[in-house]
Amino acid sequence: MSLYFTKEHEWLRVEGGVATVGITDYAQAQLGDVVFAEVPAAGTVLAKGKEAAVVESVKAASDVYSPVSGTVTEANAALEGDPALVNTAPETEGWFFKLTLSDPSELDGLMDEAGYKSFVATL
Amino acid sequence: MAEVSSTEPLATLPLDALHRRLGARMVPFAGYAMPIQFEGIIAEHLHTRSHAGLFDVSHMGQLLLPLTSAALLETLIPGDILGLAENALRYSLLLNAEGGILDDLMVTRRADDLYLVVNGAVKAADIAHLRAAGLPVEYREDWALLALQGPQAVEALARLVPGVEALRFMRAGAFSWNGVALWVSRSGYTGEDGYEISVPAANVEALAEALLAQPEVKPIGLGARDSLRLEAGLPLYGHDLDETTSPIEAGLAFAISKRRKLEGGFPAAEKLLAELHDGPARRRIGLAVEGKLPAREGAEVFAGAERVGIVTSGGFSPSLGQPIAMAYVAAAYAADGAALEIEVRGKRLAASVVPMPFKAKNYVRAAN
Structure with a gap:
């Protein structure tokens, strides 16, 4: 299992060719109270860096981009009933979607946890 | 993200x-x-x-005018300022020549002056507008x-x-x-x-x-x-009100005081009083949105295939636990209970026209 991060504050956990994607604790703190999350349906083909999901806080809607290209295998159904999971457990139960990687080499451009921490420290 | x-x-x-x-x-x-x-x-x-x-609302503009300015101020706003009791506040509107809303404001008649509170985003323009009309505005920036x-x-x-x-x-x-x-x-x-x-x-x-x-x-x-x-159903200047909205369609006809309705003498008085009499072409309404997806400012409102209006403020209501919105819609679709749809990212959300405030007000009208 490997954990990766993007400068757009998404994380992805890769296990056996499938990546689970969510937004980071830093991102949820910036957004504030999440009241709705729109996640892509299974089968959706996502391109790296393109809009994949939308997270709605009380204040505003923000796009979530797919950190890598691939096909969605599962969306987090729990977010429909409890979107606040994005606030309370952003990097565990508050995940957004899972996808199969179409080009694992795209992972090379992402940050590891230490790299993301030092990136956030500069913000 | x-x-x-x-x-x-x-x-x-x-x-x-x-x-x-x-x-x-x-x-x-x-x-x-x-x-x-x-x-x-x-x-x-x-x-x-x-x-x-x-x-902290210190961004808002606090302005003073001499009491002798009341009559001149009345040429810019539709409120009765001459008849305002000492230490009473009145909600009013700074109107342009077409009757559009330059700002909404509070005017208080004090013992020795008029005290105005205007919106922060437009206070510089308000001050310029008042001064251009000959009003000696004192801006209390301190x-x-x-x-x-x-x-x-x-x-x-x-x-x-x-x-x-x-x-x-x-x-x-x-x-x-x-x-x-x-x-x-x-x-x-x-x-x-x-x-x-x-x-x-x-x-x-x-x-x-x-x-x-x-x-x-x-x-x-x-x-x-x-x-x-x-x-609370209160409009926000720059979103629900602007230079293209009239007080009548905004549901703010109450800001045209009784004496002013009879006497006129405020910007676009004839036009606004005719609009009050005939009814406006569109109205500011409240929408209760079904589901959990908020409809935001700029979302279009539909009745079937027909685009009938636009959301000017919208979001999640913490007290009601559901999305709510303010919109301007064609008058024919503005009645309470009208079933409309709001388009958000290509999806149609069912919404119904509801009276505002969405949440009952809790004002203290009489002394305890």
């Missing part, structure tokens, strides 16, 4: 340091760095509805403005400033706290009972800290200010 922060240099307000000490997230608003939230918008919103919330709102605001403020409990809604008076002169009105922008407190900038931090030390009071950011006023 999309970028949500900004680092552009901004003017600061007198409570900037206090907000940062309290852990506020600061955002640009009306040219100032201002707190959007402290502990979280939903918690702050609900705290204000149940206890008392302290808002005074800060706080709002203490919520059902327990009276207890918290009366503990520090005895006597404020006797003020009625939309009445104001001079008070003092620790030798500091205050101007306090029983008014606000949340739909709750509460006060707006004008205080010299040099003393505002001490007063804010004294208020925050009261057990009922927490600091509240702009995020909850917006969700509270939306639930």
Whole structure:
């Protein structure tokens, strides 16, 4: 299992060719109270860096981009009933979607946890 | 995720340091760095509805005019200022020649002057407009403005400033706290009972800290200010009101005072009175949105295939637990109960026209 991060504050956990994607604790703190999350349906083909999901806080809607290209295998159904999971457990139960990687080499451009921490420290 | 922060240099307000000490997230608003939230918008919103919330609204413009300006001021606004009782406030509208809304404001007739509170984002334009009409505006930039709102605001403020409990809604008076002169009105922008407190900038931090030390009071950011006023059905200038909206279609005909309806003499009086008589082509309405997806400003409103309007404010209502919105729609679709749809990212959300306020107001009309 490997954990990766993007400068757009998404994380992805890769296990056996499938990546689970969510937004980071830093991102949820910036957004504030999440009241709705729109996640892509299974089968959706996502391109790296393109809009994949939308997270709605009380204040505003923000796009979530797919950190890598691939096909969605599962969306987090729990977010429909409890979107606040994005606030309370952003990097565990508050995940957004899972996808199969179409080009694992795209992972090379992402940050590891230490790299993301030092990136956030500069913000 | 999309970028949500900004680092552009901004003017600061007198409570900037206090907000940062309290852990506020600061955002640009009306040219100032201002707190959007402290502990979280939903918690702050609900705290204000149940206890008392302290808002820093020092970005708003506080202006003074001599009492002798009342008649000239009436040529720019449709409110009865000449007939305003001493220490009474009136909500009014600064209108352009076409009857569009340049700003909404509060006018208080005080013993020796008229005290105006205008929106921060347009205060420079307001001052220029008033001065161009020949009004000798004094801009009180050295005074800060706080709002203490919520059902327990009276207890918290009366503990520090005895006597404020006797003020009625939309009445104001001079008070003092620790030798500091205050101007306090029983008014606000949340739909709750509460006060707006004008205080010299040099003393505002001490007063804010004294208020925050009261057990009922927490600091509240702009995020909850917006969700509270939306639930209360109160329009926000620059979103629900602008130079192209008329007071009639905005549902603000009450701001045209009775005497002014008879006498006219305010901008576009003939046109606005005809619109009041005939009914406007579109109306500002409230929409209860089905489901959980909020409809935001700019979302289009449909009746079947026909586009009938546009959302001007929208979001999640913490008190109701559902999305709500304000929209302007064609008058034929503005009746309570009308079933409409709002388009959000290609999806149609069912919405019905509901009376505003969405959440019943909790004003104190008579002295306790």
